[in-house]
Amino acid sequence: MVNYKVDGLVLKARPFGEADRILTILDPRLGKVEAVAKGARRVKSSLRGACQPFSHNQFFLWQGRSLDGISQCEVVESFSCLRDDLPRMAAASYVAEFVDDVVRERDPSPETYELVLDTFRWLAEAEPTKANVTHILRAFDLRFLALAGFAPSLDACAGCGQPLAAWAGTGQVAFSAAAGGVICPACRAGTALGGEEGTAPAGETPGNWPDTSRLDAAQPGLPCRAGPPVILLSPGTLASMRHLAQADSARARVLRLTPRAAQEMGQALRAHITYCLDRRLKSLDFLDSVLG
Amino acid sequence: MAKSQYPEALARLIQEFTRLPGIGPKSAQRLAFHVLRMEERDVLALATALADAKRRIGRCSVCYNLADTQPCHICGDPQRDRTVLCVVEEANDLIAMEKARTFGGLYHVLEGALSPLEGVGPEALRLPELVKRVKGGEFREVILATNPTVEGEATAMYIARLLRPLGVRLTRIARGVPVGGDLEYADEVTLARALEGRRDV
Ligand SMILES: [Zn+2]
Ligand SMILES: [Zn+2]
Numbered sequence: 001m002v003n004y005k006v007d008g009l010v011l012k013a014r015p016f017g018e019a020d021r022i023l024t025i026l027d028p029r030l031g032k033v034e035a036v037a038k039g040a041r042r043v044k045s046s047l048r049g050a051c052q053p054f055s056h057n058q059f060f061l062w063q064g065r066s067l068d069g070i071s072q073c074e075v076v077e078s079f080s081c082l083r084d085d086l087p088r089m090a091a092a093s094y095v096a097e098f099v100d101d102v103v104r105e106r107d108p109s110p111e112t113y114e115l116v117l118d119t120f121r122w123l124a125e126a127e128p129t130k131a132n133v134t135h136i137l138r139a140f141d142l143r144f145l146a147l148a149g150f151a152p153s154l155d156a157c158a159g160c161g162q163p164l165a166a167w168a169g170t171g172q173v174a175f176s177a178a179a180g181g182v183i184c185p186a187c188r189a190g191t192a193l194g195g196e197e198g199t200a201p202a203g204e205t206p207g208n209w210p211d212t213s214r215l216d217a218a219q220p221g222l223p224c225r226a227g228p229p230v231i232l233l234s235p236g237t238l239a240s241m242r243h244l245a246q247a248d249s250a251r252a253r254v255l256r257l258t259p260r261a262a263q264e265m266g267q268a269l270r271a272h273i274t275y276c277l278d279r280r281l282k283s284l285d286f287l288d289s290v291l292g
Numbered sequence: 293m294a295k296s297q298y299p300e301a302l303a304r305l306i307q308e309f310t311r312l313p314g315i316g317p318k319s320a321q322r323l324a325f326h327v328l329r330m331e332e333r334d335v336l337a338l339a340t341a342l343a344d345a346k347r348r349i350g351r352c353s354v355c356y357n358l359a360d361t362q363p364c365h366i367c368g369d370p371q372r373d374r375t376v377l378c379v380v381e382e383a384n385d386l387i388a389m390e391k392a393r394t395f396g397g398l399y400h401v402l403e404g405a406l407s408p409l410e411g412v413g414p415e416a417l418r419l420p421e422l423v424k425r426v427k428g429g430e431f432r433e434v435i436l437a438t439n440p441t442v443e444g445e446a447t448a449m450y451i452a453r454l455l456r457p458l459g460v461r462l463t464r465i466a467r468g469v470p471v472g473g474d475l476e477y478a479d480e481v482t483l484a485r486a487l488e489g490r491r492d493v
Contacts, residue, residue: 012409013442017314049479053409053442075480083442086449093408282411289414290450 006033006059007076009116011096013053015041021051023070024100025059028113032103035061037070050075054082054092054120079120087128090290091137093283095119098141101277102148111147115140118249130291134262139252141269142245150276152268153181154242160187172232177271182238188230231268237261241268302328354425356401356418358383366390366399373397375432379422379451381405381439389437397435400425405443406450412443414450422451426458433461440467440485 008027016022021040025033040047047070050057056077061068082092099116103109119140126132145151156163158181164173167184176183233241240261244252274280296303302324309320327335351357352364359365366372366386376397380386386399402417426434436451438444452462468486469475475483 014410046479049481052481055481073479078481078484080481080484083445084449086446086453089442089446089449090408097409283408285411285413286406286408 003060003062003071006030006035006061007057008033008059008113009056009120010051010053011100013037013040013051019045022067023051023059025057026099026103026113026116027108028110029108030106031108032100032105033061033068034105035059035068035070036064037073040070047073052078052080052083053096054079056117056120079124081124082120085128086290087130087133088123090283090287091123091128091133092120094137094281094287095140097281097283098144098273101279101281102144102150109147112144115143115147122249122253131257131259131262133291134266135255135257138241138257138262138265138269139244139247139249139255141273142241143247143252145269145273145276146245150272151245152241152272153179154238154245157182157184157187159183159190168235170235172234173238175231175233175268175272177231177268177275180272182233183230229271231264231271233264233268234260237264237268241265351401351403355399356383356403356421357386357399371396375430376435377426377429377431377433378435378437380437381444381447385437385439395435402438402447405438405441405447407443408446417447419451419454423454423458426455426460431460433463436462436464 006025006027008025008030010023011026011032012024013021016036019039019041021037023035023037025035027033037045037047037051039045040051042048050073051070055075056079058074058076059070060072062071079092082088095116099112103112119136122136123133126136142151152158152175154164157167158176158179162184164182167186168182173182174185174188175181176188179187236258237260240255240257243255247255270284298306305324305327306317306320309315309323310317312320315323327338330338348360349358350360350362352359352362352367354363354367357364357366361368373396376395377400378386378389378395378397379400379402380389381402381404383401386401389395389399400418400422402419402422404412404417406412406414406417425431434451434455436448438447438451448464455462466489467482468489469482
């Protein structure tokens with residue numbers, strides 16, 4: 001039996017069998033690792049408390065035939081406040097689901113690990129107001145999309161590649177999730193990319209395509225086949241998005257994000273992410289209901 | 293597909309057993325052979341019990357406990373304290389509480405817990421029913437007895453948010469070192485919780 005050590009963040013801990021949990025752990029050197037914590041749901045298990053989502057632990061694993069198992073676990077940073085507060089918990093769930101969906105097993109990405117750790121720390125430190133949580137998640141979205149190779153095009157038309165300066169005036173710029181970023185008027189007119197124009201009307205959840213009458217787009221987990229709408233971004237929003245996409249965590253924190261920029265980029269990124277993943281993240285509904 | 297080595301009726305029985313949780317093909321085969329060795333009347337009693345349970349057990353329309361009467365035996369018991377309500381995730385949690393024999397109030401079974409990662413949102417739980425009960429009832433206290441898991445904690449926090457405006461006293465079951473456990477072997481999170489929940493002696 002080969003033993004090895006995993007030092008990482010628990011993204012998920014789903015119940016398995018009678019009393020076990022299967023953990024999804026993000027380790028900087030190993031990438032995403034799945035392992036079973038036998039008996040972790042029993043009251044007396046020493047693994048129980050440490051097998052909580054979002055905690056940073058050191059695990060000792062044994063190699064199994066189909067699934068490796070956890071023999072011992074030590075908490076490095078418990079991040080308990082990410083579980084003890086609804087907005088933080090909802091936000092951390094969103095981060096965990098997004099990362100779990102994109103990162104493949106045993107495909108190491110130290111940068112992704114650092115980003116998630118940093119996002120968890122930021123969530124833990126900041127007052128969990130709607131504005132703060134939104135700011136943290138948008139910074140996470142943009143940096144994670146870049147790491148995953150899904151960065152939206154923000155400097156040039158996603159259709160023809162013409163730099164923004166060549167075609168954008170001082171007004172709003174169209175963002176098309178189907179095209180993969182901002183698009184120039186010519187590309188937008190020339191192709192049938194993304195139907196209706198519009199910042200979604202108030203009360204409508206962004207990320208639910210308005211024109212999906214057949215398919216219930218609100219249903220999590222279902223792929224969205226209908227085209228996402230084009231979203232209009234004001235120049236300030238675009239500047240904030242570029243800043244967040246390139247900033248390290250210290251610089252991401254000092255940005256002042258206006259409510260309008262937060263709202264517009266939230267819509268654009270949600271559409272973009274849903275399009276890239278071909279499904280709506282399940283934790284979004286909970287996040288919306290908690291942030292209100 | 294290769295023809296099954298088993299007679300048709302036996303193959304079907306094995307197939308049905310594999311639908312049960314935790315039963316693989318090996319266990320299913322063992323159970324099926326066991327059934328064949330049983331007395332016919334015992335087999336019939338088992339079959340009837342299965343069908344009866346499925347047909348007669350439903351959810352209590354008041355507390356959503358599993359019940360074969362409406363309301364369930366707890367809601368219908370005049371001896372129970374109608375001013376205290378204990379909220380649990382599942383019917384088996386209610387049964388565990390009843391076995392402890394220290395709680396004499398009423399229950400509310402949520403039929404689950406919030407799990408954002410699994411897409412289980414507030415709409416999947418018996419929450420509107422809970423709010424309605426607390427609004428219309430004479431409860432002085434609501435005890436949040438969801439599990440001390442992330443999902444259970446989130447559910448308790450969410451319910452606290454919903455019920456706080458109603459002015460009822462809200463309490464959460466204590467979390468800490470389990471009875472029979474050794475402090476030495478308790479994990480950091482549990483110990484921190486146990487310290488938070490300490491009381492005067
Ligand atoms: Zn173009
Ligand atoms: Zn009842």
